[in-house]
Amino acid sequence: MESATQIGTGMFKEADQANSSRTFVIAEIGVNHDGDMSKAIQLVKDAKTAGADAVKFQLFNPDRLLSNQAMLAGYQAGKAKGARELLAGLMLSVDEIGQILAVARDLGLKGVVTPFSLEDVVDLEKLDVDVVKIASPDAVNEPLLQAVKGLEKPLLISTGTCELDELEFAAELIRGHVAGGGLLQCVSSYPTPMEEAGLGGIGVMRDQFSLPIGYSDHTRDVNTGAMAVCAGAVIVEKHLTYDCRADGPDHAASMDGDAFCAYVKKIREAEVMMGARFKGIRDVERDVRLVSRQSVCAAKDLKMGDIIGAGDLTVRRPGDGVAAKDFEKVIGRKIKSNKELGDLIYGEDVAW
Incomplete structure (x- = not known):
């Protein structure tokens, strides 16, 4: 097996340029x-x-x-x-x-x-x-x-x-x-x-x-x-x-x-x-990302057509709803479906 520092090509590659991380x-x-x-x-x-x-x-x-x-x-x-x-x-x-x-x-x-x-x-x-x-x-x-x-x-x-x-x-x-x-x-x-x-x-x-x-x-x-x-x-x-x-x-x-x-x-x-010089989501952590990240959530019962106020919302797990980072974007929008206290807010629930 050739090393990451490929001898076959006569060139020692830098670690971030190599296809392999082998020393x-x-x-x-x-x-x-x-x-x-x-x-x-x-x-x-x-x-x-x-x-x-x-x-x-x-x-x-x-x-x-x-x-x-x-x-x-x-x-x-x-x-x-x-x-x-x-x-x-x-x-x-x-x-x-x-x-x-x-x-x-x-x-x-x-x-x-x-x-x-x-x-x-x-x-x-x-x-x-x-x-x-x-x-x-x-x-x-x-x-x-x-x-x-x-x-x-x-x-x-x-x-x-x-x-x-x-x-x-x-x-x-x-x-x-x-x-x-x-x-x-x-x-x-x-x-x-x-x-x-x-x-x-x-x-x-x-x-x-x-x-x-x-x-x-x-x-x-x-x-x-x-x-x-x-x-x-x-x-x-x-x-x-x-x-x-x-x-x-x-x-x-x-x-x-x-x-x-x-x-x-x-x-x-x-x-x-x-491993490789990489920072991103790894396959082994995708399920943890889903269940532990938080989404925008109803803090009270909401009826279809209500205008969403800041007091109507909170954030809770899991992370497959509207992302917590988009909390402010939901405020002032119309809710398109009935939501009970504790329900996640999904993208299709909001009139963007």
Whole structure:
């Protein structure tokens, strides 16, 4: 089943433009495979079991990504002696990623890949990917953004650590991109405290850029994805791991298979509860509308031909007579039939 963010057309549609309210859920496997292809394949299977729509991997090479002055972030400290050593142990080759994406495709999952360098973009051309995702630090990396645009794949860009005005280039690039895409609200803190989740930014970005907006979630709370949907996200990305206690940079901000299942289930429930962007009478409430709304009613006995005065009327249930909002319109009119105290006044009873 295609998501409301239709991959088949290459365009992520905004929720109020979509025919379906289904959220595109990405299981971010990232580097939680620890450089082990067998772990990666098992995580793909776990994503399928949980009901995700896509799996995401990272394509990088430390020698192409890191300068001699590269540093570790605080959440990475203690995981390795340095950034180069850390990333070297988390790599998958282009061929390995291709094999893993083939497994995902056989399971009915879309393949999403994040490149980190211009050379990675060249390698991406060798892979049959459905969506290209740009990590938050590269939301302002104009050479990389221009390069991935040339792939003509739907493009998602995370926006952690970005000021709103820094995203103008990325937003304009997506608007002019033949395959479309969207921006993901993101807080680059691993894990993200609940009070820093920043779900309010989803609406801000949607209003500012008029693009499909999603949420890249680094909290530990199983409800966050569902709450993001309620805040307007049409795409949700969440890290999936085999063990949140495992040694690695992203495991602590991830969910294991059981938690991820619950996470996706809550997203699907939120979709049902949100429904389409619509305000009107729903079929399930029509009988309540009829019996509980009030109509114009005779406050005393009325004889055919009487001129109706304000004191002759009241309002009572049900709502299938002259509507209470039209009370004043009845005053001064002639009654066309006899009415007893407590009888509803219908449209045909009044000489309009």
